[in-house]
Amino acid sequence: MNYKKEMGVRLKERRKEMRMTQEQLSDQLNISIKHYSEVERGITGLSVENIIKISNILHISIDYLLKGEGKKEEFPYDMILFYQNCSTEQKKGVMQIFHGIEKLARK
Helix, strand or coil: CCHHHHHHHHHHHHHHHCCCCHHHHHHHHCCCHHHHHHHHCCCCCCCHHHHHHHHHHHCCCHHHHHHCCCCCCCCCHHHHHHHHCCCHHHHHHHHHHHHHHHHHHCC
């Protein structure tokens, strides 16, 4: 089993779902576009630090990223887009709602 290649396939799929370019992602990881391209093609891997960063950037679990197991999305993508497009005041309201739901879920 080629773990690097499988991880690269998952990264490419998710990057495209998020409508990001390799250049945008490599910039956020502070690596060259050549290096990132090699990651997606399964030629090379990422440092632990960059695996954590990319899972946060792409909103996927590390388990899913590395093994294809567990939750693909840490957060529904549509909710992330909605939140990102909110004003600061709206974001505060969204967070209040989220915390209320979280409290209910813990009961």
